[in-house]
Amino acid sequence: MTLSPNTPVLIGVGQTVDHWDGSDPAAAPSPQGLMQRACEAALADSGASDAVRAAIDVVAVVRHFADSAPGMVPEGTGGCDKPPLGLAHRLGITPARAIYSIVGGQTPQSLVNEFAAAIHAGEARCVLLSGSEAIAAAKTAARAGVAIDWNESIAGEIEDRGLGPMLLDRHELKNGVGAPILTYPLFEHALRSRLGRSRAEHVAAMSSLWAGFSEIAAANPYAQFPKTMSAQYLATPSDSNYPVADPYLKWHVAQDAVNQGAALILTSVGQAEAMGVPRDQWVFLHGSGEAMDKPVSLRPDLSRSRAIEVALTGALDSAGKTASDIAHYDIYSCFPVAVLLAAEALGLDPANTALTLTGGLPFAGGAGNNYSMHGIAAMAQTLRSDPGSFGLVLANGGFLSKEAVGIYSTTAPESWAPVDHAPMQAEIDSKPAPTRLEEDATGTIESYTVGYAKGRPARAVVVARTPQGRVIARPADADKDAAFAALTDPERDPIGRTVHITHADGVNGFTVAP
Structure with a gap:
């Protein structure tokens, strides 16, 4: 040829x-x-x-x-x-x-x-x-x-x-979406929900996938972190693999x-x-x-x-x-x-x-x-x-x-x-976009995350659905601790739970219903 x-x-x-x-x-x-x-x-x-x-x-x-x-x-x-x-x-x-x-x-x-x-x-x-x-x-x-x-x-x-x-608009930034570490979990949990996985099952799947990646890095002469990490280590919180944003621990992220x-x-x-x-x-x-x-x-x-x-x-x-x-x-x-x-x-x-x-x-x-x-x-x-x-x-x-x-x-x-x-x-x-609400509303959680600082919940964001459209919200100022507790409750998956949204000055605050 x-x-x-x-x-x-x-x-x-x-x-x-x-x-x-x-x-x-x-x-x-x-x-x-x-x-x-x-x-x-x-x-x-x-x-x-x-x-x-x-x-x-x-x-x-x-x-x-x-x-x-x-x-x-x-x-x-x-x-x-x-x-x-x-x-x-x-x-x-x-x-x-x-x-x-x-x-x-x-x-x-x-x-x-x-x-x-x-x-x-x-x-x-x-x-x-x-x-x-x-x-x-x-x-x-x-x-x-x-x-x-x-x-x-x-x-x-x-x-x-x-x-x-x-890549984000002002509405998203005001309501808690912004840093990659707080945004990618919204996709991760949404995927987990669609696949019908529990939080533990998805962490295990992520960690197994990543263990294989670490094996390849260990043989790569140009890798910055050439060390094999087991799926068990990657799935387990520790001093060297601490929570950064649910569902991610340190070594789950770039x-x-x-x-x-x-x-x-x-x-x-x-x-x-x-x-x-x-x-x-x-x-x-x-x-x-x-x-x-x-x-x-x-x-x-x-x-x-x-x-x-x-x-x-x-x-x-x-x-x-x-x-x-x-x-x-x-x-x-x-x-x-x-x-x-x-x-x-x-x-x-x-x-x-x-x-x-x-x-x-x-x-x-x-x-x-x-x-x-x-x-x-x-x-x-x-x-x-x-x-x-x-x-x-x-x-x-x-x-x-x-x-x-x-x-x-x-x-x-x-x-x-x-x-x-x-x-x-x-x-x-060409694909239509969902209606995005800026008003008081009640909906169900579509996805969420909790961000950590020094091992403690520090930030959170939820994406919720109502019959009228979608809401992005951060914890209501007076309800942060309760919001963190609800989203990290090991006995209840946050996805599907009811949230009440209060809107003021372009910011949506959420409270998780009992």
């Missing part, structure tokens, strides 16, 4: 991890330094480092957590004012375009989709994608009282894409205290040949899917993710594949529900299917918006070791809000064309 020279191809991948212990400030890894290390690894991986370096005309960096949300990273370390140009300077590259991405864990796969299309259209020659986090180093330095300075000022212009679209970087290099078949990149390094994008869901409270069913379903279906259809054709998966795993819903959409049994190549965000490490770049890098290496097989990467951003999917193989596509994601988005947008 003769390949069109403008067919996009992934030619280099690189990852790095650092377990700095804080003892030598000069050895503290920085976000820019981690990206540099990952990029040098990707250049070397291409087998034609010098030629590839000289050909790069686009550098795109996944937005760091420090620039994504206030308070995500301890202050005082500083950073680079123009990360893509700072990276290019370190690598000796002068790109025509330097891009700093929006927020979201979907970004690495979304950038691959975007720049594969740009390469195919002749709008880019060779594209370097990278991202990193050094949150662990910043936290270690803060605890040890060690001063580290990551400030860099770089001359030149970048394309700063900003934060991206709002761990962002990492020092990790990853990089990918994309080009065209014609350019790869001209640079002398060995054919056995080539990995092709066969199909892709992207979709963004509505704000959480406007989704018809919290126990499902239409964005995941649509993006997965769109990617498989565009590749001409079904789930039975896929040999390898890396499913975004910030919380168990993201994996469980993807497995359900694919018709897979999560107990008997390997759904991560890295060990996932709790164990390999939740490198901010950049986790899935590690997943794609691991996928490329896996496919090179299993030539001709197909792999699927699902990258998730926000609150099951933004999904990006890629189908990969070392087998070349018969022909390649950009995938139109607009019909996928139209399918999401």
Whole structure:
């Protein structure tokens, strides 16, 4: 088969991890330094480092957590004012375009989709994608009282894409939905209820799934937390695995205290040949899917993710594949529900299917918006070791809000064309949203969570249904302790219990009926 020279191809991948212990400030890894290390690894991986370096005309960096949300990273370390140009300077590259991405864990796969299309259209020659986090180093330095300075000022212009679209609205934020740790439990408990599981049964299922992920992380040389954890340990509250938000204990959720970087290099078949990149390094994008869901409270069913379903279906259809054709998966795993819903959409049994190549965000490490770049890098290496097989990467951003999917193989596509994601988005947008109430009401709990601080209930949110619509509420000010007690009662599942809602000044307060 003769390949069109403008067919996009992934030619280099690189990852790095650092377990700095804080003892030598000069050895503290920085976000820019981690990206540099990952990029040098990707250049070397291409087998034609010098030629590839000289050909790069686009550098795109996944937005760091420090620039994504206030308070995500301890202050005082500083950073680079123009990360893509700072990276290019370190690598000796002068790109025509330097891009700093929006927020979201979907970004690495979304950038691959975007720049594969740009390469195919002749709008880019060779594209370097990278991202990193050094949150662990910043936290270690803060605890040890060690001063580290990551400030860099770089001359030149970048394309700063900003934060991206709002994923929650003001109503949700005022009524307790906001932080991922308080929002994902709403999906988790809704799924648990639909599956007919008790709280204990679902915790056991989550913990069994995660135990398998931890085994993969333990064998991953780029994992931040390479330690096997048993299902029993993961299901049991302890000093090292304490409650964070019902139903989650510490190790059920993404761990962002990492020092990790990853990089990918994309080009065209014609350019790869001209640079002398060995054919056995080539990995092709066969199909892709992207979709963004509505704000959480406007989704018809919290126990499902239409964005995941649509993006997965769109990617498989565009590749001409079904789930039975896929040999390898890396499913975004910030919380168990993201994996469980993807497995359900694919018709897979999560107990008997390997759904991560890295060990996932709790164990390999939740490198901010950049986790899935590690997943794609691991996928490329896996496919090179299993030539001709197909792999699927699902990258998730926000609150099951933004999904990006890629189908990969070392087998070349018969022909390649950009995938139109607009019909996928139209399918999401066309669905009616539930009516959202801002009034006194009585309803039944659809989902809920209780957030913990130092082992004690500190926050709570419920989603309730009435004949007229849906209500999101936080505990009534005068009834917090009673609300916490009702939602944590081991003898009564909160789902289905009656709540009374009092509305005032845009805030819904709930009281659980006896």
